[in-house]
Amino acid sequence: MLLEPTVGLMSLFFAWVHHVWHKEWWELFNKADSKRFPELMGVFVLLAMCVMLNSTYQSYLRSWLYMDMREFSSNNNNMNTAAAATTNHTYNINNNNNNNRSNNMTQQQH
Numbered sequence: 001m002l003l004e005p006t007v008g009l010m011s012l013f014f015a016w017v018h019h020v021w022h023k024e025w026w027e028l029f030n031k032a033d034s035k036r037f038p039e040l041m042g043v044f045v046l047l048a049m050c051v052m053l054n055s056t057y058q059s060y061l062r063s064w065l066y067m068d069m070r071e072f073s074s075n076n077n078n079m080n081t082a083a084a085a086t087t088n089h090t091y092n093i094n095n096n097n098n099n100n101r102s103n104n105m106t107q108q109q110h
Contacts, residue, residue, distance in 0.1 A: 004065070007058045014051050021047060 021043055028036050 004058075004061055007054060007061060010054050011051075011058065014047065014054060017047055018051075 021040065024036070025040055025044075027033075028040060
């Protein structure tokens with residue numbers, strides 16, 4: 001599935017943008033450039049929304065994959081249990097047939 005790595009790369013990109021924004025934010029106060037304040041706040045709000053959406057989608061994908069994995073595991077266990085039950089049943093039938101043959105041979109010898 002290609003979505004999980006893509007969401008991870010988006011998280012990395014947003015972390016880099018936040019790092020650059022943080023640098024600009026501190027330069028704003030060091031240079032006392034009040035004209036850039038609204039612009040940087042707008043970028044921060046947009047960045048915060050993108051990070052929240054990305055985080056929510058990443059959580060959704062992870063939960064979806066966990067549920068799919070649980071379903072696969074439980075189906076796989078059911079198949080193994082069914083195979084084991086079939087094997088036990090076959091073993092019991094063969095064992096009973098062998099016991100019947102032994103009894104028949106013993107009765108024929110007497």
